[in-house]
Amino acid sequence: MQALPGFRDFLPEGCAKRNCIFARWREVSRRYAFVEWEGPVLEPTELYKKKSGSEIVDQLFNFTDKGEREVAMRPELTPTLARVVAAHEREFKKPLKWFSIGQFFRYEKQQRGRLREHFQLNCDIIGENDLAADIELVALCIDVLRAFGFTEKDFVVRISDREFWTDLFRENNVPAERWDELLQVIDKSGREPREKTAEKLGHLADPVFAILKSGGQSEKLDKLVDGLCRRGLADFVAIDVGIVRGLAYYTGIVFEAFDRAGKFRAIAGGGRYDNLTAQLSDDALSLPAIGFAMGDVVLGELINEIPRAREAMQKAITSDRKIDIYIVIAKEERRTDALTQIQQLRDRGYRIDYSLTPTKVARQFQAAEEEGASLALLYGDEWPQVKVKNLATRAESLISHDALLDSVAKFLNMPGSV
Amino acid sequence: MQALPGFRDFLPEGCAKRNCIFARWREVSRRYAFVEWEGPVLEPTELYKKKSGSEIVDQLFNFTDKGEREVAMRPELTPTLARVVAAHEREFKKPLKWFSIGQFFRYEKQQRGRLREHFQLNCDIIGENDLAADIELVALCIDVLRAFGFTEKDFVVRISDREFWTDLFRENNVPAERWDELLQVIDKSGREPREKTAEKLGHLADPVFAILKSGGQSEKLDKLVDGLCRRGLADFVAIDVGIVRGLAYYTGIVFEAFDRAGKFRAIAGGGRYDNLTAQLSDDALSLPAIGFAMGDVVLGELINEIPRAREAMQKAITSDRKIDIYIVIAKEERRTDALTQIQQLRDRGYRIDYSLTPTKVARQFQAAEEEGASLALLYGDEWPQVKVKNLATRAESLISHDALLDSVAKFLNMPGSV
Numbered sequence: 100m101q102a103l104p105g106f107r108d109f110l111p112e113g114c115a116k117r118n119c120i121f122a123r124w125r126e127v128s129r130r131y132a133f134v135e136w137e138g139p140v141l142e143p144t145e146l147y148k149k150k151s152g153s154e155i156v157d158q159l160f161n162f163t164d165k166g167e168r169e170v171a172m173r174p175e176l177t178p179t180l181a182r183v184v185a186a187h188e189r190e191f192k193k194p195l196k197w198f199s200i201g202q203f204f205r206y207e208k209q210q211r212g213r214l215r216e217h218f219q220l221n222c223d224i225i226g227e228n229d230l231a232a233d234i235e236l237v238a239l240c241i242d243v244l245r246a247f248g249f250t251e252k253d254f255v256v257r258i259s260d261r262e263f264w265t266d267l268f269r270e271n272n273v274p275a276e277r278w279d280e281l282l283q284v285i286d287k288s289g290r291e292p293r294e295k296t297a298e299k300l301g302h303l304a305d306p307v308f309a310i311l312k313s314g315g316q317s318e319k320l321d322k323l324v325d326g327l328c329r330r331g332l333a334d335f336v337a338i339d340v341g342i343v344r345g346l347a348y349y350t351g352i353v354f355e356a357f358d359r360a361g362k363f364r365a366i367a368g369g370g371r372y373d374n375l376t377a378q379l380s381d382d383a384l385s386l387p388a389i390g391f392a393m394g395d396v397v398l399g400e401l402i403n404e405i406p407r408a409r410e411a412m413q414k415a416i417t418s419d420r421k422i423d424i425y426i427v428i429a430k431e432e433r434r435t436d437a438l439t440q441i442q443q444l445r446d447r448g449y450r451i452d453y454s455l456t457p458t459k460v461a462r463q464f465q466a467a468e469e470e471g472a473s474l475a476l477l478y479g480d481e482w483p484q485v486k487v488k489n490l491a492t493r494a495e496s497l498i499s500h501d502a503l504l505d506s507v508a509k510f511l512n513m514p515g516s517v
Numbered sequence: 518m519q520a521l522p523g524f525r526d527f528l529p530e531g532c533a534k535r536n537c538i539f540a541r542w543r544e545v546s547r548r549y550a551f552v553e554w555e556g557p558v559l560e561p562t563e564l565y566k567k568k569s570g571s572e573i574v575d576q577l578f579n580f581t582d583k584g585e586r587e588v589a590m591r592p593e594l595t596p597t598l599a600r601v602v603a604a605h606e607r608e609f610k611k612p613l614k615w616f617s618i619g620q621f622f623r624y625e626k627q628q629r630g631r632l633r634e635h636f637q638l639n640c641d642i643i644g645e646n647d648l649a650a651d652i653e654l655v656a657l658c659i660d661v662l663r664a665f666g667f668t669e670k671d672f673v674v675r676i677s678d679r680e681f682w683t684d685l686f687r688e689n690n691v692p693a694e695r696w697d698e699l700l701q702v703i704d705k706s707g708r709e710p711r712e713k714t715a716e717k718l719g720h721l722a723d724p725v726f727a728i729l730k731s732g733g734q735s736e737k738l739d740k741l742v743d744g745l746c747r748r749g750l751a752d753f754v755a756i757d758v759g760i761v762r763g764l765a766y767y768t769g770i771v772f773e774a775f776d777r778a779g780k781f782r783a784i785a786g787g788g789r790y791d792n793l794t795a796q797l798s799d800d801a802l803s804l805p806a807i808g809f810a811m812g813d814v815v816l817g818e819l820i821n822e823i824p825r826a827r828e829a830m831q832k833a834i835t836s837d838r839k840i841d842i843y844i845v846i847a848k849e850e851r852r853t854d855a856l857t858q859i860q861q862l863r864d865r866g867y868r869i870d871y872s873l874t875p876t877k878v879a880r881q882f883q884a885a886e887e888e889g890a891s892l893a894l895l896y897g898d899e900w901p902q903v904k905v906k907n908l909a910t911r912a913e914s915l916i917s918h919d920a921l922l923d924s925v926a927k928f929l930n931m932p933g934s935v
Contacts, residue, residue, distance in 0.1 A: 100564065100600050100797055103588060106557035108601050110608075111615070114554045130863045132840050132870030132888065136532045139524035139634065140558065140620065141578075141590070146518065160559075162580035165624045170521060172559070172590075182518050183526050190528075192884075194873065197529070202558065206583045216557065224873075231873040242863065329853050330860040379518055422550050435747050442748040445548040445660065452550035455612065455642075455649040466610075470550065 105215025115416045117218065120247075120395050120402075121200050122415075124220040127243045128198040131235070133222055136197050138179035140204075144169040146178045150378060152283075152347035158205040160215075172204040176221040177348070177372060177390060178379065184225050184388075185380030193226030193386075203394075213364070214396055222369075223390030225376070230319065233352045233371070233389055234326035240356060240367055240391050241327075241335045248408040249401070251334035254366060258324070258354040259342035261370070263317045267310075271303060279347060285311075286343035315340040323352065348372040352389065358401050366401060367393035417471065423511060425467030426453035429460050429479030436500065437478040440485075443504055449511070474510055476503070523633025533834045535636065538665075538813050538820075539618050540833075542638040545661045546616040549653070551640055554615050556597035558622075562587040564596045568796060570701075570765035576623040578633075590622040594639040595766070595790060595808060596797070602643050602806075603798030611644030611804075621812075631782070632814055640787075641808030643794070648737065651770045651789070651807055652744035658774060658785055658809050659745075659753045666826040667819070669752035672784060676742070676772040677760035679788070681735045685728075689721060697765055703729075704761035733758040741770065766790045770807065776819050784819060785811035835889070841929060843885030843908075844871035847878050847897025854918065855896040858903075861922055867929070892928055894921070 102108050109117055125135070144161045151174065161171035173179065176199055184195065199221045206215060222239055224232040237256060244254055261282060268278050284299045285307060297304040320338045327336050344353045353370030357363070369391025377385040402408045424444060428437050437453065444451050452470055454463055460477075467475045467490060477486035484497040487510060498506045520526050527535055543553070562579045569592065579589035591597065594617055602613065617639045624633060640657055642650040655674060662672055679700060686696050702717045703725060715722040738756045745754050762771045771788030775781070787809025795803040820826045842862060846855050855871065862869050870888055872881055878895075885893045885908060895904035902915040905928060916924045 100561070101604070102557050102600075103559055103561060103582075103586065104584075106559060108557065108597075109555040110601070110605060111552045111554050115552075117555070118553065126866075130866065130868050132868055134529045134532075134838070135536065136529050137527040137535070139520050139526065141521055141524060141622070141634070143518070143521060160582065164521075164578065166522075168521065179526075182520075183528070186519070187528060204559070216559070227873055229874050235873060238860070326856075329856055331857070332860070420552070438744075438748055442656070442750070448544075448548065450548050450550055455645055455653060456647050 103215070105209050107214065107216070112416075115420060116399065116402075116412060117395060119412055119415045119419065120398060121218070123246045124198075124200055124243060124393070127239065127246045128220070128222055130242070131196065131222075131239045133196045133198040133239070135199060136183070137199050137201055138173070138176060138183060140173055140202060141170050142173050142179060144171040146182060146379075147171060147174060150178050150181075150348055150375065151175060152345060154345050155205070158207045160204045160206050174203055174205050175346075176201065176203070176219065176392065177223075177346075177375065180221070180223055180225075180390070181372075181375040181379045181388070184386060185376045185384055188226075188376075188384065188386065194232060195223070195225040197225070198222045211363075211400075218395040220393045221390060223388060225388045226386050227389075228373075228387040230322055230326070232387075233323055234330075236369070236389050236391060237323070237336065237354060238327060238330055238332055240354070240369070240393070241332050243393060244356060244366065245335075247398070247402060248411040249405060250407075252359060253401070253405050253408075254335070254356055254358055256336045256354050256356045256367075257339035257342045258320060258336055258352065259338070259340045260317055260320055260352050261343065261349055262319070262351050263315055263340055264343070267306065268303075271306070273303070282343050283345070285341070286345055289341060311341050314338065319352070344368060344370055346370075346372075348375045348378075350374055354391070356393075358404070360404075362404065363397050363400055366397050367391055421471035421473070422450040422452050423472065424449055424451050424474045424476060424507065425463065425470060425472040426451060427460060427463040427467065427475050427477040427479075428453060428457075429477055430482075431457055433478035433482055436482065437476075440476075440500065440503060444507065447504065447508070449507070474507065476507075521633070523627050525632065525634070530834075533838060534817065534820075534830060535813060537830055537833045537837065538816060539636070541664045542616075542618055542661060542811070545657065545664045546638070546640055548660070549614065549640075549657045551614045551616040551657070553617060554601070555617050555619055556591070556594060556601060558591055558620060559588050560591050560597060562589040564600060564797075565589060565592060568596050568599075568766055568793065569593060570763060572763050573623070576625045578622045578624050592621055592623050593764075594619065594621070594637065594810065595641075595764075595793065598639070598641055598643075598808070599790075599793040599797045599806070602804060603794045603802055606644070606794075606802065606804065612650065613641070613643040615643070616640045629781075629818075636813040638811045639808060641806060643806045644804050645807075646791075646805040648740055648744070648770075650805075651741055652748075654787070654807050654809060655741070655754065655772060656745060656748055656750055658772070658787070658811070659750050661811060662774060662784065663753075665816070665820060666829040667823060668825075670777060671819070671823050671826075672753070672774055672776050674754045674772050674774045674785075675757035675760045676738060676754055676770065677756070677758045678735055678738055678770050679761065679767055680737070680769055681733055681758055682761070685724065686721075689724070691721070700761050701763065703759070704763055707759060729759050732756065737770070762786060762788055764788075764790075766793045766796075768792055772809070774811075776822070778822075780822065781815050781818055784815050785809055839889035839891070840868040840870050841890065842867055842869050842892045842894060842925065843881065843888060843890040844869060845878060845881040845885065845893050845895040845897075846871060846875075847895055848900075849875055851896035851900055854900065855894075858894075858918065858921060862925065865922065865926070867925070892925065894925075 288296045349370040350373045351371035355365040355368040371389045373387040475488040706714045767788040768791045769789035773783040773786040789807045791805045893906040
């Protein structure tokens with residue numbers, strides 16, 4: 100028996116890596132004073148229809164539940180956020196700066212960087228129209244990646260603006276109901292034969308290809324990049340109007356983060372979706388909004404690829420896994436005394452391990468080393484004294500068992516003092 | 518549009534509480550040197566059929582996926598653990614001491630303490646037959662609850678042994694294929710009319726009722742309780758052979774934690790399941806195992822019920838939510854300078870907030886207070902000096918902007934020093 104295709108078992112090593120990714124995501128989001136929230140992993144299928152765009156709906160893990168409801172395992176968070184904000188916005192001061200860490204699902208062909216589930220960080224600013232929000236959000240995206248040890252040599256955030264394209268459509272008298280379709284054509288233009296794109300674009304083909312080749316001029320995009328420059332983040336961004344994003348609900352600035360080597364899919368992506376809460380609220384409440392998502396799968400691959408990031412991750416995992424004290428029971432007559440003190444030490448918050456059953460002393464010390472213990476306490480012939488061994492310095496001392504708790508506190512604060 | 522019935526939206530307050538529960542779960546598990554792992558939330562339905570027992574299978578969120586696979590949103594973790602351990606056990610030293618924090622799903626009637634999803638802590642020891650493992654695991658369950666501020670006056674762990682009952686069945690020549698069914702009858706006996714239970718038990722009714730009334734004698738249970746006594750946990754446990762648990766796979770010790778007032782469902786429950794890995798492994802690998810699970814819903818209700826726990830939770834949430842510094846932009850000409858320093862301060866790991874758009878100074882200070890900032894830095898007429906205000910003491914001082922980063926580090930370590 101195995102896990103379903105596209106689903107992962109997280110054994111301790113993989114789980115530690117995942118938790119380390121979560122910890123960085125959470126820490127940097129909180130540096131930006133974002134507050135955490137979370138939605139349900141199962142939602143009415145309705146929530147994604149029309150809003151997310153056809154690509155996502157085709158890949159839904161959806162079914163009819165035992166109460167005859169059409170439900171779907173969530174493919175993305177933004178529609179849930181718009182639903183929740185539409186229902187609760189009066190309870191909060193605007194702008195909301197919210198982040199969330201959770202799991203998402205898509206039924207699609209497995210390929211590199213794409214499974215059928217992944218974890219995502221979602222960060223959103225709701226209720227602020229000003230470009231300052233766009234700058235803040237892109238800066239957050241950059242800083243989240245920098246927290247993994249990546250530099251401007253490793254990744255770049257490509258920024259675009261759907262309004263740049265919709266302005267062009269308007270100038271060319273393209274009816275508004277065709278805009279979504281044309282944006283999707285431009286989004287796919289890098290992955291499709293030029294003739295196919297040209298055919299779909301019709302009389303727009305020439306101006307679009309010219310812009311994609313030479314780059315476009317946009318005052319808004321220049322301002323956005325300027326704001327990032329002032330924060331010292333200029334080297335992490337590039338204007339690229341070819342970025343459009345696949346989701347249907349984006350209305351303005353859109354962006355994607357890529358590895359510089361071009362080896363992977365987008366590491367993160369997001370944009371403005373100013374009309375989504377209105378679509379999901381009873382009273383058509385309109386709240387400007389911008390957000391991005393970053394998945395753990397491509398990110399994890401990039402961490403493995405870049406030595407600096409890989410080493411930082413490995414170091415964080417090793418240090419996080421360490422226990423404080425291993426209790427070596429050298430004489431079985433002392434097991435009860437040892438267990439009493441194990442309970443007391445754990446009550447003080449220390450991470451303690453010991454062998455549940457009689458084991459050779461050498462094997463107990465070996466386990467202490469493997470688990471990265473700072474101290475070993477040996478319960479044996481020395482009783483009522485306990486031998487304290489500093490596993491880094493190998494220094495040993497004898498401490499009376501009734502003075503042990505205070506001594507251990509001292510030793511663990513000053514590892515060299517034993 | 519709302520969340521599906523039985524599913525929760527976690528707004529910031531609720532999410533903070535959930536995260537606080539996760540943090541306690543994780544912290545105490547790690548004091549016991551348990552290591553974290555996680556399985557998929559979607560599994561083959563097959564994994565739960567027969568193994569978990571009919572109650573769970575009737576309540577599965579199951580469906581046929583687009584690849585014609587019978588799949589289910591997981592109702593519990595133990596079958597996944599047995600599957601994963603059966604596949605990977607050679608990679609790890611025994612015993613494994615593993616914990617996991619994740620979400621689980623059941624399609625059932627909503628009632629107090631039962632939704633259609635909840636989060637669970639699962640802790641398991643795999644590969645150790647000795648009663649020392651049972652004692653360690655029950656102690657961990659007790660210590661997890663103590664970490665929320667609960668005392669022996671608030672909860673009790675009731676411990677039983679399925680072997681106590683199967684021994685009785687054997688003495689009374691009950692064929693082994695009826696044991697599961699009879700255990701379920703005893704499990705339900707407290708919730709069913711006595712006559713109905715008596716009818717199902719047949720000639721066993723008299724001895725079973727006698728034991729349920731007077732309590733049973735069990736050397737194993739006495740030893741287990743004795744082991745907990747030596748750790749100072751005697752007041753948290755009681756032998757209660759009426760505890761049987763609903764799951765089909767338990768083989769030995771079983772236990773459940775209840776609030777003393779008897780107001781809620783079980784807060785946690787677990788037991789030995791020595792045969793489960795053999796059922797899920799190709800080579801019928803048999804590994805003794807014991808584990809427990811604790812859900813966040815009943816636990817959350819008990820936290821609200823007990824003032825000590827409720828206050829501890831509220832304090833943890835408030836302290837966790839605080840930002841370090843609020844940047845007050847008193848003159849818009851200083852916004853760019855402020856943003857440069859905001860970036861530098863965040864790079865150093867501080868939690869910083871500021872107003873994205875021009876805002877009255879009084880409102881900025883109000884936001885600083887509401888977010889629990891330790892310091893406010895004011896960028897205005899004093900430039901190139903910055904006014905540093907300690908929001909606890911109200912003390913103010915002026916610092917040159919180029920000395921600010923070091924000064925802030927000092928201020929945040931010694932909050933009284935401004």
